[in-house]
Amino acid sequence: MNSIMYITLEIIGIILLVDFVTGFIHWLEDTYWSPDTPVLGKWLVVPNLAHHNNGQDFLKKSWLESSWDLLLAGIITIYIAHFLNCLIWEVWLFALITVNTNQVHKWAHITRYENKPKIIGLLQKMYILQRVSHHGQHHRKPNNSHYCTVTNLLNPILDKLNFWRGLEWFFRNKVKFEQHFA
Numbered sequence: 001m002n003s004i005m006y007i008t009l010e011i012i013g014i015i016l017l018v019d020f021v022t023g024f025i026h027w028l029e030d031t032y033w034s035p036d037t038p039v040l041g042k043w044l045v046v047p048n049l050a051h052h053n054n055g056q057d058f059l060k061k062s063w064l065e066s067s068w069d070l071l072l073a074g075i076i077t078i079y080i081a082h083f084l085n086c087l088i089w090e091v092w093l094f095a096l097i098t099v100n101t102n103q104v105h106k107w108a109h110i111t112r113y114e115n116k117p118k119i120i121g122l123l124q125k126m127y128i129l130q131r132v133s134h135h136g137q138h139h140r141k142p143n144n145s146h147y148c149t150v151t152n153l154l155n156p157i158l159d160k161l162n163f164w165r166g167l168e169w170f171f172r173n174k175v176k177f178e179q180h181f182a
Helices: 002-031 040-055 053-061 062-082 089-099 101-107 119-125 130-135 154-160 163-181
Strands: none
Touching: 002 040, 002 154, 002 163, 040 062, 040 163, 053 154, 062 089, 062 101, 089 101, 101 163, 154 163
């Protein structure tokens, strides 16, 4: 029984880790990157800005069109873990969830009644996958909260702690500190 509970906690931890990592990337896109950011601007920021202007356009894209970058990240993660001789089931699960983060994000733009298969709506109803109302808070101006798009769990905690504003303060002051002592 303890091993089942331990594995369940590991799975939950991996899901939350993916939610945080992809939320961090989302925060970078929204806060620091621009369409002029080398390489990433054209491929990540431009579609992200289009998504913020009209969230429904995102839904028209195929899985591959909206997740090619995450697929690449998943392949790189698997390759590095293999190279480091630490390719374990937890890494596979992390990569699998990461690769599908934009699909979960798409589901958060569709009510649980519209989602197909119906299990998606059920998982939203059970607060396992992010709900439309939860994700909608990110799309309210000034779009500076609710960066994590997989679950409903992390955003209230991170936003209540002013985590993202704290990171911004840290980066601003780190640069000032480095310039002062350079």
